[in-house]
Amino acid sequence: MDLGLTASELAFRDELRDWLRQSPPGPTPLEERASFDHRRAWDQRLHAGGWAGVHWPVEYGGRGATLVESAIYNEELARAAAPPPVNVIGLTLAGPTIMTHGDEAQRARFLPPILSAEEIWCQGFSEPGAGSDLAAVATRAHQVDGGWRITGQKVWTSFAHDAQWCLLLARSDPDAPRHKGLTYFLLDMAQDAVQVRPLRTISDTHELNEVFLEDAFVPDAHVLGGVGNGWRVAMTTLGNERSGLVFGKSFQARILLDRLTALADERGLLEDANVATRLGELHIRVEAVRLTAYRNVTSEMQSGQPGPEGSIIKWIWSETDQAITEYAVQLLGIEALDRDSPWAFELLRARGDTIESGTTEIIKNIVAEQVLGLPRLR
Amino acid sequence: MQFAFNEDQREIQRTARELLGRRAPLERVRAAAEAGAYDERLWDEMVALGWPGLAIGERHGGVGLGLVELVAVVEQVGYALAPSPLLADVCAALVIASGGSPAQQARWLPGIATGELTATIATVRHGAAAPMPDADRAGALVFVDGDRASISSAAAVERDAWASVDLTRRYARVRRAADEPLESDVATGLQRAEVALAAELTGLAQRALDVTVAYVKDRKQFAHPIGAFQGVSHRCAEMLALTETARSATYFAAWTADADPEGLAAASSMAKASAGDAARRVAGMAIQAHGGIGFTWEAGLHWIFKRAHADAAQLTDADEHRRRVARLAAQRLRAASTQVAA
Known part of the structure; x- marks a missing residue:
């Protein structure tokens, strides 16, 4: 057991720290349009500096970063208060999925503009009738001359209003078994047959969309991984949802909790044993997320498989993030619910944590069935 | 970075698991507990393997390994519920090794390392020592009063047997007459001892989880194994999450103790608080998942539950650890802001 960084991991971290010091991200504007422009420009600066998609293989323009280096990367960017990449779907989902299942032409066409943030991606998986039960996707794809015509509705689509491309899962054969x-x-x-409508969220921000498809066209050359193979390709996408992002998120939770702890300390609230006990518990939970994520990185690097602890990381992070924001609002009082208060925003945004990328209930099913080997009723 | 046992550490873990699996199955634990006895043959084997001296320096006759190796063994001792004095013995030795002067170390550690004498430890509240595990046989007794500690030989104490619900260990109330203060770094010794306690607690949580998973796969109601029902299966998933986070915190603290001592104060508190909570909660959830059977003496889940509560009560309790973590975090933040200001 050695939690120290190796010489090459240290060199990677120091090179990144130096670069971030010389090229700081600067504050992210609050207004949505300005925020998007800032984030996209930041993605492009990362690319110009050679720091975009570090986990991508060198042949596709990445650095071939190990899982530990990816973890360091996400922690360091969070430490520097860098905004999350605007092309996060492209970098973490589209890119690796196209590398795995795409042909030469697809890789050459799509990968470079993902890395440079010239083309933003969104993910068209969920539908009104297919949430946790993804195999219930009902959006229909009909084969036509030279390609496919697609009709249906997607929902919860982040970035759809800014995206050039969408990872779209659709039913091409209604007579085949669900997954086939x-x-x-x-x-x-960019076609009239694709209509994007904003979904207003509980934090009153425009983050999510509904996407309506009415005979939208996809040429044959843009089918990924073969007709009828969509479920397998989609599992590759979902398998990449981890890829170190949790290290950035857990570091953001740590920053939030540190801010709360410093405020409580300034106000003398740590003298109160109840406050100290509650804050201490939150620090323990934040650290447990980080440490468990690092244990899982070692499991994956040693065996190629996540360990039993791997499946719980997103779950415990999400509940910890919610607990921090809830306690912050209790401790700071009604002032924290000011419409412009960052605490109010974090409180509301955190409700999405336990729903997006697999609800806590679905994760518990996965832990029960795949880690503990318990039987399933269905 | 490698956050897992290395090959040698895995070998130590495997040896411990196999020996304890053979020598301390639940029926042996029960027989010893009901007889109010320890399994002396098992203890002899533990001594022969060098476990009491695993983390004691070679100059004192120990094996000279680190806290990571000790944690690998103690976790298995917890998993097996081994009826032995090992836990209090190694906790006391860790406090003597850091807290004792060179002369005190030389006086006590060699005997502990070879198993010639066992040691034990308890906290003092309002002048009186809490009931001490294994005090009846101990040749060295360590008393912890706040951030100070003292040590006494067996000859200088009076002992009265004290009956705990945790029958896997024997306890006594001890009155001190002529104890001498430990003169060096007691705080570090206590932090290291908390990590050893956390390791046993992690093992207890894992045992409660494993027993429960096996039961809910087998037990049928409404024509299905009850583990197929989400009311049960999600609880089992929560038991896994509690166990794994406790393990993360415990292993990290053990590594910190030897490799990054400045971080040990926070890491040891995190480990003891999370493992203490995990073991108590997972053992309670195990009883619940077994239904009425879990509430019976026969089912044996009570051994885990009682020992988890007894271990969690050793040294500092979970809430005080949480407060320490909060104060240390506030200190870290104050130092960082001073640095920025300067």
């Missing part, structure tokens, strides 16, 4: 009749498409969003 799906095909994975790379959909051009």
Whole structure:
């Protein structure tokens, strides 16, 4: 057991720290349009500096970073208060999925503009009738001359209003068994047959969208991984949702909790044993997320598989993040609910943590069935 | 970075698991507990393997390994519920090794390392020592009063047997007459001892989880194994999450103790608080998942539950650890802001 960084991991971290010091991200504007522009410009600066998609293989323009280096990367960017990448779907989901299942032409066409943030991606998986039960996707794809016509509705689509491309899962064969009749498409969003409508969230921000498809066209060349193979390709996408992002998120939780702890300390609230006990518990939970994520990195690097602890990381992070924001609002009082208060925003945004990328209930099912080997009723 | 046992550490863990699996199955634990006895043959084997001296320096006759190796063994002792004095013995030795002067170390550690004498430890509240595990046989007794500690030989104490619900150990009330203060770094010794306690607690949580998973796969109601029902299966998932986070915190603290001592104060508190909570909660959830059977003496889950509560009560309790973590975090933040200001 050695939690110290190796010489090459230290060199990676120091090179990144130096670069961030010389090229600080600067504050992210609050207004949505300005925020998007700032984040995109930041993605492009990362790319110009050679720091975009570090976990991508060198042949595709990445650095071939190890899982530990990816973890360091996400922690360091969070430490520097860098905004999350605006092309997060492209970098963490689209890119690796296209590398795994794409042909030469697809890789050459799609990978470079993902890395440079010239083309933003979104993910068209969920539907009104297919949430946790993803195999219930009902959006229909009909084969036509030279490609496919697609009709249906997608929902909870982050970045759809800014995206050029969409990872689209649709039913190409309604007569095949549920998991067999799906095909994975790379959909051009710039067509009249694709309509994007904003979904107003509880934090009153425009983060999510509904996407309506009415005979949208995808050429044959943009089918990914073969007709009828959509489920397998989609599992590759979902398998990449981890990829070190949790280190950035847990570091953000740590920053939030540190801010709260410093405030409580300034106000003398740590003298109160109840306050100290509650804050201490939150620090323990934040640290447990980080440490468990690092244990899982070692499991994956040693065996190629996540360990039993791997499946709980997103779950315990999300509940910890919620607990921090809830306690912050209790401790700071009604002032924290000011419409412009960052605490109010964090409180509301954190409710999404336990729903997005697999609800806590679905994660518990996965832990029960795949880690503990318990039987399933269905 | 490698956050897992290395090959040698895995070998130590494997040896411990196999020996304890053979020598301390639940029926042996029960027989010893009901007889109010320890399994002396098992203890002899532990001594022969060098476990009491695993983390004691070679100059004192120990094996000279680190806290990571000790944690690998103690976790298995917890998993097996081994009826032995090992836990209090190694906790006391850790406090003597850091807290004792060179002369005190030389006086006590060699005997502990070879198993010639066992040691034990308890906290003092309002002048009186809490009931001490294994005090009846101990040749060295360590008393912890706040951040100070003292040590006494067996000859200088009076002992009255004290009956705990945790029958896997024997306890006594001890009155001190002529104890001498430990003169060096007691705080570090206590932090290291908390990590050893956390390791046993992690093992207890894992045992409660494993027993429960096996039961809910087998037990049928409404024509299905009850583990197929989400009311049960999600509880089992929560038991896994509690156990794994406790393990993360415990292993990290053990590594910190030897490799990054400045971080040990926070890491040891995190480990003891999370493992203490995990073991108590997972053992309670195990009883619940077994239904009425879990509430019976026969089912044996009570051994885990009682020992978890007894271990969690040793040295500092979970809430005080949480407060320490909060104060240390506030200190770290104050230092960082002073640095920025300067």
